[in-house]
Amino acid sequence: MAVLFILGVTVPFLGKQAFLHWAGPAASLSNELYIPSAMFAAGRGLHNAPVEPGSAFFNFLQFGQQYIDETEVQNLPIQPLDPHQAYHRYLLWTVGAWWQLRGISWDAFKELSIFFLVLTAWLIYGCMVFFVPWWLAVPLTICAVTAPAMLFTVQYLRDFAKAPFFLGVLLSALIFIRNGRKGNHALTFGVVSGLITGIGMGFRRDFIIVPPVLAGLLILVPMPGESARLRRWGYRVVGGTLMVSTLLFSGWPIWQALYTFGSLTDHDTLMGFATNGDVEMGVYPASYEKIPLLNDLYVSACATAYEQFGMGQASAALPLVIPPYPGANAKSQLIRHFIQDFPWDTLVVRWAAAAITLTKGIQPHQAVLLAHLETVGEMMAALAVCVLLFRYGFRGLLMVLLLFVFPGYTSLQFSMRHGFHFSFLPWLSAGLIVISVIRGLQFLIRFGRSGKILKYGNICTPNRKQLLLMVCGILVFCGIAGGLKLYQQKKQLENAHRLRSAISNPIPFMKDRWDEWVLFIPQPARPENPEQIQAFNKLAPDMMMADYCVAAFDKGTPPWAIQLVYEDTRGWDGFSVPIRLYLPDWEHTKWFLCFPVFQVRQGHHLIRFAGLGVDSAVETKFLGFFDVEPPMLPREAATMVIGLPESNTYRNFAAAQRIDLGIKGQEKPPGWRVHHPRMDVHAALERTAEMIENSNHADAREIVSDWLDKRPSSLAWTLMAAKLALRESQPNAARSILDHYLARYGKNFLGEALDGYLRNWLSEQKRKNDTQAAHSISESGSPESVPSPGGKNNDHTAKSLLNVGILSGSMR
Numbered sequence: 001m002a003v004l005f006i007l008g009v010t011v012p013f014l015g016k017q018a019f020l021h022w023a024g025p026a027a028s029l030s031n032e033l034y035i036p037s038a039m040f041a042a043g044r045g046l047h048n049a050p051v052e053p054g055s056a057f058f059n060f061l062q063f064g065q066q067y068i069d070e071t072e073v074q075n076l077p078i079q080p081l082d083p084h085q086a087y088h089r090y091l092l093w094t095v096g097a098w099w100q101l102r103g104i105s106w107d108a109f110k111e112l113s114i115f116f117l118v119l120t121a122w123l124i125y126g127c128m129v130f131f132v133p134w135w136l137a138v139p140l141t142i143c144a145v146t147a148p149a150m151l152f153t154v155q156y157l158r159d160f161a162k163a164p165f166f167l168g169v170l171l172s173a174l175i176f177i178r179n180g181r182k183g184n185h186a187l188t189f190g191v192v193s194g195l196i197t198g199i200g201m202g203f204r205r206d207f208i209i210v211p212p213v214l215a216g217l218l219i220l221v222p223m224p225g226e227s228a229r230l231r232r233w234g235y236r237v238v239g240g241t242l243m244v245s246t247l248l249f250s251g252w253p254i255w256q257a258l259y260t261f262g263s264l265t266d267h268d269t270l271m272g273f274a275t276n277g278d279v280e281m282g283v284y285p286a287s288y289e290k291i292p293l294l295n296d297l298y299v300s301a302c303a304t305a306y307e308q309f310g311m312g313q314a315s316a317a318l319p320l321v322i323p324p325y326p327g328a329n330a331k332s333q334l335i336r337h338f339i340q341d342f343p344w345d346t347l348v349v350r351w352a353a354a355a356i357t358l359t360k361g362i363q364p365h366q367a368v369l370l371a372h373l374e375t376v377g378e379m380m381a382a383l384a385v386c387v388l389l390f391r392y393g394f395r396g397l398l399m400v401l402l403l404f405v406f407p408g409y410t411s412l413q414f415s416m417r418h419g420f421h422f423s424f425l426p427w428l429s430a431g432l433i434v435i436s437v438i439r440g441l442q443f444l445i446r447f448g449r450s451g452k453i454l455k456y457g458n459i460c461t462p463n464r465k466q467l468l469l470m471v472c473g474i475l476v477f478c479g480i481a482g483g484l485k486l487y488q489q490k491k492q493l494e495n496a497h498r499l500r501s502a503i504s505n506p507i508p509f510m511k512d513r514w515d516e517w518v519l520f521i522p523q524p525a526r527p528e529n530p531e532q533i534q535a536f537n538k539l540a541p542d543m544m545m546a547d548y549c550v551a552a553f554d555k556g557t558p559p560w561a562i563q564l565v566y567e568d569t570r571g572w573d574g575f576s577v578p579i580r581l582y583l584p585d586w587e588h589t590k591w592f593l594c595f596p597v598f599q600v601r602q603g604h605h606l607i608r609f610a611g612l613g614v615d616s617a618v619e620t621k622f623l624g625f626f627d628v629e630p631p632m633l634p635r636e637a638a639t640m641v642i643g644l645p646e647s648n649t650y651r652n653f654a655a656a657q658r659i660d661l662g663i664k665g666q667e668k669p670p671g672w673r674v675h676h677p678r679m680d681v682h683a684a685l686e687r688t689a690e691m692i693e694n695s696n697h698a699d700a701r702e703i704v705s706d707w708l709d710k711r712p713s714s715l716a717w718t719l720m721a722a723k724l725a726l727r728e729s730q731p732n733a734a735r736s737i738l739d740h741y742l743a744r745y746g747k748n749f750l751g752e753a754l755d756g757y758l759r760n761w762l763s764e765q766k767r768k769n770d771t772q773a774a775h776s777i778s779e780s781g782s783p784e785s786v787p788s789p790g791g792k793n794n795d796h797t798a799k800s801l802l803n804v805g806i807l808s809g810s811m812r
Helices: 001-019 031-041 055-059 083-089 089-102 108-127 132-145 148-153 161-179 181-199 205-220 229-250 252-261 264-272 274-281 298-311 330-341 342-360 370-375 377-392 394-413 416-424 425-450 464-502 530-537 616-621 680-693 695-708 716-728 731-745 752-780 792-802
Strands: 320-322 503-507 508-513 517-522 541-553 562-568 591-602 605-614 624-630 643-647
Touching: 001 108, 001 132, 001 148, 001 181, 031 055, 031 083, 031 089, 083 089, 083 229, 083 252, 089 108, 089 252, 108 132, 108 161, 108 425, 132 425, 148 416, 161 181, 161 394, 161 416, 181 205, 181 229, 181 252, 181 752, 205 229, 205 394, 229 252, 252 541, 252 792, 264 330, 274 342, 298 320, 298 541, 298 591, 320 330, 320 530, 330 342, 330 464, 342 394, 342 464, 370 377, 377 394, 377 425, 394 416, 394 425, 394 503, 425 716, 464 503, 464 643, 503 517, 508 616, 517 562, 517 616, 517 624, 530 541, 530 752, 562 716, 605 616, 605 716, 616 624, 616 731, 680 695, 680 716, 695 716, 716 731, 716 752
Parallel strands: none
Antiparallel strands: 320 541, 503 624, 508 517, 517 605, 541 591, 541 624, 562 605, 591 605, 591 643
8 A cells, every 4th residue: 555655646746747748638539528527517418519619618618728618518508429429428427517516627636647657657667566575566667657658648538448457457467367266256357357347448448349358368378276167167257258348338438429420440440551550560561561551541541442442443443432431331241351361561560560669668768778688578578488488387387478479460451559568578578688687596595505406486488398388389370471472472472473474554744842842743545434524523522633643753753752742721731651661672673563553533622643752863764654554453453552573583573571670781772751731731731821810911912922933833822812802803814823733633543633623712702702802891881891703913923923833944
């Protein structure tokens, strides 16, 4: 109890340091997740409610003010929970109850987050003291709690709240593995673990991965206290039944939400195949990227395209015009494809890489000494595995699987917020090594004094049968892993050969610029289907145009000097992503970059492929774009970015991924470009739109000109230029701007669809302008004073906006 009190006093002080620059509890979702909590605190029940912009409640949710009074939500109409709120029902109840006690404020929310950190510290201490003495467990717990991953994630309670429940299940499993001897132990474990898991699911649905692990332990943990085999299995079955029953009972509201809205498990798993996770885990790339971008819409687009390719649509003329949102089975179908065709990458490399990364604590400590210890985390884990196997035998093997293999499940969608609760692993490994060294020295001292080998401590060495089984198991695993690698390499070399045969004639392209990149814009010569164009241009529902592109590069072009450049008319990054694939012999062979192209229309907004960005140092290495024969494309082409050497030799194509083992002299790809979202463009567009609304046209024109100089082919800034002309009552100038843009850039992958999109946009803007003008007349009694469409200002606007880079560049 004294230790728990010490941790209860120390950890809140350490946790407060994480909140010094806190900007709200939302990491990937808005603070609107907590609307039901505020309603509950005000006595309205756990319900959703609409929030009016400008209200005190709205400002509170946007972190504009630190607290609100209960009266602010008393009169709001009641609405049902949205899916994400329904998934987090227990978390929202907890926050609501705390706000009911402490008042609806973000300061109270911080207190609750720190309380969860204290609970996490207590449970980490429980896991530590399970293996080492309390005097060693305390400092190790402090090191684990102050891990950067832990202190970062505690700011976002939606992600952090699962930590105490994960660690609670882990501790109960460790106790059962070591002490489970009788049938009633299995029954108790089933009830306790099922209860914790069911409640934990209401805080974070990640717990859906836990029940199979618990069932495996009920089957594998030895129970020598029950002599009859049938009796032992009877207890196991009853324990499993109790676990499922308590899991369903304690998590029933969450199971209902999963049944109603779907679990999103397929989507979350598919996101894990994105390249970002490979980079965080230290996985070295192959000559392909399965899904190059960690983006919800991009992943959905990949699943839809893959599904359509499988329905024979690839044999039709590209592009495909299809909805961007996949059907019910599309994502699970793509997951099965990745597992079947890339078993080495998926089942061996990624799982092992995630486990190895977690043994280092994901992110190193700020303190130099602690950071050095974490960098050798995988070596400490290897020694800890030996200690556990030596001390506990087969039960030690189960502990090893639970502590060092099971955490690799985060490879399904690897990120800090999914694996932070395993930050204690390097410190647990260090503790096992330290206590083993101390016990070894004690053994030597006793042996020196008595000359006899005395048994010390709880040592239960594996017998010959157990040792033989473990060795055989390791050999079988290595054999299976090797077979999976050979199968994958054969499969991917066949796909590479098929893709190479699909490459057809060269197509024209345009050279331009995009920020610091040299931009190459392909111009396919395929005829466009009017029905497809009409379907793409409809205002509803959302639509996607999927196509395929091949670019050729001369030898000496590093893949990481290339970027797929997309633009969203909202000013976001769209689908822009650096290339992270690897070609073993790129310095000495010509190669093709093969990739799908997605153009997505969401309502009035468009995500478009702007072109291929190439580093200016190697722009002369670009050899041009090539068309493809759709019927010859392998189905993988729907999602994957592939680097294809010109020669069809084994050594030029890396058909499998590998892990960075940190070995000195290990060959490493010399270039990684990390993708950081560019929010400055979105902010600049919003600022410019506000200037136009406030009639600050001169400053707005200057900003538009600057951006069009950096990005001449930018659709978002061209539309802003046209909007400025419209607000100055110059519709002819706006139409001229769009016509010039179409004349120069209207022959890319969008083609006639871009023409339709711009016509729709211009009509919508003119309608808005007419509505605003009518409203202004009704208020003032006379039309606003505006420049004459035929006056001097019209010529100035047209020249200043049309000559700022839209007409620059050269045709090839």
